[in-house]
Structure formats: structure tokens, C-alpha cells
Amino acid sequence: MIAPDLNHICTSARQVVALAAEYILVEALKFTPDTIQHKGLNDFVSHVDRNSEGILVEGLKNLIPEAGFFTEEDTLNTGLKEWTWIIDPLDGTTNFIHGIPAYCVSVGLLYNHIPVVGIVHEVTSDNCYYAWKGGGAYLNGSLISCSTVGDLSEGLLATGFPYTDFKNTQAYLETLERCLRSSRGVRRIGSAALDLAYVAEGKFVAFFEQGLKPYDVAGGIVMVEEAGGTVSGFYSGDNALFDGRIVASNGPVHGQLIRLISPDFR
Secondary structure (H helix, E strand, O other): OOOOOHHHHHHHHHHHHHHHHHHHHHHHOOOOHHHOEEEEOOEEEOHHHHHHHHHHHHHHOOOOOOOEEEEOOOOOOOOOOOEEEEEEEEEOHHHHHOOOOOOEEEEEEEEOOEEEEEEEEEOOOOEEEEEEOOOEEEEOOEEOOOOOOOOHHHOOEEEOOOOOOOOOHHHHHHHHHHHHHHOOOEEOOOOHHHHHHHHHHOOOOEEEEEOOOHHHHHHHHHHHHHOOOEEEOOOOOOOOOOOOEEEEEOOOOHHHHHHHOOHHHO
């Protein structure tokens, strides 16, 4: 197929994502916990997640007809193709069901397994972060860039706490203590996609987390990179998209954060 115009694809996809975000915002006003289902320990889903995903699949499938889909709630999963949409219809579901306004819609487009378009739409603020390969990173039409600080001690870090798999809890706590001592503080928002967007915007100097899925980070990886940052796994050879361990930073502090991460996460 002829390579699509990534700028145009991103613009069209943002319109679809905005529809899903609008749906979620309306549902938040009348949501009741009795609709929650459990996929696993501390892993929740509701009709809002599933309906949002339906809106996204229906809107995106015609933008690149040959593209595959990888969706969190299994609305459509074709396996990875040359072009693949990766969808998290409601990142921060636990926040959503508890009425905490930190959740978003996250969509990434892969080309040969590499993120080339990313969109993270923060629902309650209606802030849309987006980027495409070679085009820069944006928030609501304005260019954004990562923080320029050169040391972790000058910035805030973000992370995610273990909530389903606790076998590496001790390694995490050791890493967290080192990070607390080496930075201005550590924040845990509860949405990896928003954490990545905030790194791209310069709010956080870096973010790290383990136990993630591709749909958690696909929308944010290209955003951090296009904002001038660096994305990697915890260890050499890790794939940040598929291996579940990610470090995203402004660049200058990347090595410093990597050195703080316990070797016992393996």
C-alpha cells in the first residue's frame, strides 16, 4: 500500500478519539458501580470501556483499510500487521469508576511494530495530546517539548504501583526509595498514557513502570520521542512497547533513572 500521510491520519484519528472521549464524559455523569466487571485481581471493565472501544474501532477502521487492530477489550483483534491500531478505550478505568478525574482515551498506530502516531485525550479536561513520526508533539494545537533539566533532583518522577502481580514488590520498593531520594518527588496518577503525555509536556522529567500492556503505552511512546525525549525498557534489549517495562524521560536524565532501577525486576 502507499504510505499514508501521518499528519492527515493523526488529524482524522483525533476526531474519532474525541467522539469516544465525549461519550465517556457523558457516561461519567450517570455511572454506577453495579456495572463493573472483574477481568482479574484489581482489573476492572465496564460497559463504558467496551462502548468507547466500539466507537474507536468503527471510526478508525476506514482510515487505513488494510490496518490491523489490537484492542484492550477484544472488540477487534487481528494480530499485528504492517499497519496496526492499538487501542486503550479508557486508560485509568479504576480512577473513572471511583470518580477520580485522571483518565483518558489512548490510541497508537504502529508501522512494522514501531509507533508512528500517538493520541492521548484526557477526558475531564478535554486536553488532546498527539504526535506523529517526524511531525512533533502537540497539546491542543500547540507544540510541546520535554523538560530540559539535566538531573533527576530537579524534576518530578512518575510511576505506577503494582496492582495485580506482586512478585517484584520488594524490587519496586527498593527502586522507589532510591527515586524518592534522588528527585523532587514521585507521583502515581493511575494512567500510564497520561504519565507519558505529561513527560512529553515537561510536567514530569521521567516515568517508569513495569507490568504494562502495549495498549497502555502505544499512544504515548511516539509522543515522548517527538517531544525530544527518550524511551526504552528497563534493561538493554528490552522492547518498551511489548515487554511490559518502560522508562520514558526527557533524555538527559535517562541513564540516571535506569541506574536506580533494581536489577531484581527480571
